[in-house]
Structure formats: structure tokens, C-alpha cells
Amino acid sequence: xxxxxxxxxxxxxxxxxxxxxxxxxxxxxxxxxxxxxxxxxxxxxxxxxxxxxxxxxxxxxxxxxxxxxxxxxxxxxxxxxxxxxxxxxxxxxxxxxxxxxxxxxxxxxxxxxxxxxxxxxxxxxxxxxxxxxxxxxxxxxxxxxxxxxxxxxxxxxxxxxxxxxxxxxxxxxxxxxxxxxxxxxxxxxxxxxxxxxxxxxxxxxxxxxxxxxxxxxxxxxxxxxxxxxxxxxxxxxxxxxxxxxxxxxxxxxxxxxxxxxxxxxxxxxxxxxxxxxxxxxxxxxxxxx
Amino acid sequence: xxxxxxxxxxxxxxxxxxxxxxxxxxxxxxxxxxxxxxxxxxxxxxxxxxxxxxxxxxxxxxxxxxxxxxxxxxxxxxxxxxxxxxxxxxxxxxxxxxxxxxxxxxxx
Numbered sequence: 001x002x003x004x005x006x007x008x009x010x011x012x013x014x015x016x017x018x019x020x021x022x023x024x025x026x027x028x029x030x031x032x033x034x035x036x037x038x039x040x041x042x043x044x045x046x047x048x049x050x051x052x053x054x055x056x057x058x059x060x061x062x063x064x065x066x067x068x069x070x071x072x073x074x075x076x077x078x079x080x081x082x083x084x085x086x087x088x089x090x091x092x093x094x095x096x097x098x099x100x101x102x103x104x105x106x107x108x109x110x111x112x113x114x115x116x117x118x119x120x121x122x123x124x125x126x127x128x129x130x131x132x133x134x135x136x137x138x139x140x141x142x143x144x145x146x147x148x149x150x151x152x153x154x155x156x157x158x159x160x161x162x163x164x165x166x167x168x169x170x171x172x173x174x175x176x177x178x179x180x181x182x183x184x185x186x187x188x189x190x191x192x193x194x195x196x197x198x199x200x201x202x203x204x205x206x207x208x209x210x211x212x213x214x215x216x217x218x219x220x221x222x223x224x225x226x227x228x229x230x231x232x233x234x235x236x237x238x239x240x241x242x243x244x245x246x247x248x249x250x251x252x253x254x255x256x257x258x259x260x261x262x263x264x265x266x267x268x269x270x271x272x273x274x275x276x277x278x279x280x281x282x283x284x285x286x287x288x289x
Numbered sequence: 290x291x292x293x294x295x296x297x298x299x300x301x302x303x304x305x306x307x308x309x310x311x312x313x314x315x316x317x318x319x320x321x322x323x324x325x326x327x328x329x330x331x332x333x334x335x336x337x338x339x340x341x342x343x344x345x346x347x348x349x350x351x352x353x354x355x356x357x358x359x360x361x362x363x364x365x366x367x368x369x370x371x372x373x374x375x376x377x378x379x380x381x382x383x384x385x386x387x388x389x390x391x392x393x394x395x396x397x
Binding site: 135138140181185207208213222223224225 | 312313314315317318321322324325327328329330332333340341342343345346347
């Protein structure tokens with residue numbers, strides 16, 4: 001049915017074309033029922049019969065492109081350029097104040113655990129005279145056990161504290177200058193008696209531990225200071241030396257007095273003789289001048 | 290971290306590493322971190338002959354890392370203005386270069 005209908009339409013169109021091409025426009029117009037059909041016929045004509053002596057059928061209907069398409073229609077280059085030039089650039093406004101976290105780090109609030117550790121640290125600093133800071137690069141459990149065993153013999157305990165808490169505590173207390181020591185993996189050697197020599201010998205044997213510094217009797221010492229401290233003689237020895245130095249003169253006189261009195265008198269006479277020639281030589285020089 | 294793994298792999302061309310710093314200075318952080326990474330268990334396990342020594346001084350001197358390779362070359366790194374990652378990457382690149390050289394030499 002449809003085929004027949006289309007065929008009829010085509011026949012109708014071709015007739016109109018034929019009429020138009022022969023110049024019978026009026027007849028063509030009469031033959032055709034609607035304006036649209038005429039236009040279609042005219043286009044066909046234009047395409048089919050381009051070379052005519054007549055006026056070119058300028059009723060060129062543009063089927064052409066529609067404005068509203070389903071795809072993005074390519075814009076004319078001039079329009080494209082204009083739009084590109086006149087694009088809207090919004091003014092840059094700051095982010096709202098709470099959008100990003102603040103740059104300056106606020107101090108971390110002390111958790112309960114941190115406070116506990118802090119108090120523990122306080123006790124440690126109060127109880128123990130010697131506190132040494134050591135960095136351990138790599139130590140297995142074995143090495144640590146051996147080290148702990150050796151140090152325990154001398155009464156030195158090994159303690160671990162987190163660096164953060166350490167720094168907090170140090171900033172509050174008088175030991176502020178120890179703060180730069182606590183970077184990286186650090187261990188504290190803590191003891192009541194400052195047994196530096198034994199500690200140094202133990203550390204020399206274990207290559208992975210590095211002594212950074214020590215606080216002995218509330219005085220901060222570097223490595224050289226610690227070494228020097230170890231070389232110091234003990235307190236009794238030092239006191240003995242001091243006392244002996246002071247009493248040397250007096251002990252000498254005591255020993256002289258304790259000798260036979262004849263000896264003493266002979267000594268004194270000798271002394272006078274020594275004095276008198278000096279006096280005589282002085283008098284001579286005076287008289288000469 | 291990936292970095293210690295690489296360092297752990299290629300300490301074989303290194304004979305000795307000596308790290309020297311003054312702990313009371315403020316610029317030692319990177320050097321100490323470098324020491325911690327290089328002196329770790331894994332790194333030492335790759336080459337038991339390699340010595341890692343650390344010298345602690347108190348003379349306000351700059352932190353210095355001195356690496357001596359097996360073929361006699363020395364790498365000196367002044368850690369005052371360097372980060373630990375930079376030092377580590379430089380060290381590793383040298384080590385890999387040496388390693389490939391020795392491998393290529395062995396194959397020939």
C-alpha cells in the first residue's frame with residue numbers, strides 16, 4: 001500500500017518537474033496542490049537540469065542545517081573566537097575560614113597516657129643521679145637482652161620513653177637543653193650511682209649503640225665530658241690529695257721539731273749564717289751606692 | 290617504607306660508613322635519620338663486613354657522612370642542609386651504579 005502511494009507521489013513530482021523544465025510554470029503550479037510540493041519539484045529540477053538557458057531556479061530551498069541539533073553543532077569560527085575572548089572569569093575569593101585546617105600547629109592536648117608517662121619521667125629524674133641518652137640504630141631482642149643483663153649487674157636500668165612526651169616534660173623542667181638530643185630512636189640508661197666507666201665499657205662492646213650525652217648530678221655532659229668524668233678519681237682520693245697538699249708545710253715543720261734539739265739548733269745557726277752574709281752583702285751595696 | 294628495603298639490598302659495595310655529628314646542634318636530624326636507616330638490621334644483614342660507625346663530637350662541627358666503597362671510592366655527604374631522603378637517594382644511586390658496574394664486569 002505504502003509502496004504504491006510513494007510511487008504515485010513520485011509520478012506526480014516528476015510530472016511537475018517535466019512541466020517546469022519545459023517552462024510551463026503556470027501549468028506546473030496548477031498541477032501541484034501545495035507550495036511544498038512545488039518547492040520540492042523545483043529543487044529536483046535544479047539538481048536534475050542545471051544547464052538551462054532560463055533563469056536559474058533561484059527558489060533554492062535550503063533543507064539545510066537546523067539550528068537545534070542532537071549533536072554539538074560546529075560553531076562558526078568567528079563566533080567561536082568571540083566567545084573564547086569574552087569568557088567569564090570569576091573573581092577569586094578566599095576559601096571560607098574553616099575550610100582548611102589551620103597552618104600553625106596547635107599544641108596537642110595531653111592525653112591521660114601522656115600525663116602518666118610524664119609523672120613517671122619526673123620520678124625517674126628525681127630518683128636517679130645519672131641519666132644517659134643513647135641512640136640505638138638496630139638492636140634485636142638478643143642484643144637488648146645481653147645489654148640489659150650487663151648493665152643490670154652494675155645497677156643501671158634501660159628505659160624507653162616516647163620522644164614527644166620527653167620533649168614536653170623537658171620543656172617544663174630545668175633540663176630544657178637536653179631537648180635536642182631526643183630525635184630518632186633513643187634509649188635512656190638510668191642509674192642511681194654514676195657508674196660511668198662500666199657503662200662506657202659496655203657500650204664499647206655493642207657497636208649499634210651510640211652515646212649522645214648524659215645528665216649526671218643535674219649537669220649536662222657531652223660525650224667527651226662523660227669520658228672525662230669516667231677518668232676522674234673518686235671523691236675520697238681527691239679529698240685525700242687536697243688535704244695532703246695543704247698539710248705538707250706544717251707536717252715538714254713538725255718533722256723538723258720532732259728531731260733531736262741539737263739538730264734543730266745546728267739548723268737554726270746555719271740559717272742565721274745564711275741570713276747574715278745576705279745582710280752583709282746588702283749593707284755593702286748600700287754603702288757603695 | 291620502600292627506602293630501607295632498597296638500602297638493605299645494596300650495601301654490598303660498601304666497605305665502611307662513618308657518621309659524625311654533634312647531637313646538641315639543631316641541624317643533625319637528617320644525619321641521625323640517615324644513620325638509623327643505614328644501620329638498621331636489614332641493611333646490616335646484606336653485608337656483614339660493612340662497618341657502620343658513629344662518632345659523636347661536641348665542637349659545633351657540621352654533620353658529615355663518609356662512605357668508603359669496596360673499590361676505594363669515597364662519598365662525602367654534608368648533612369647540615371640535606372634531608373635524610375635526599376642523602377639516602379644519592380647514596381642508593383651510587384650503590385646501584387657500582388653494583389651494575391660490578392655485575393657487568395663479572396659477566397664480561
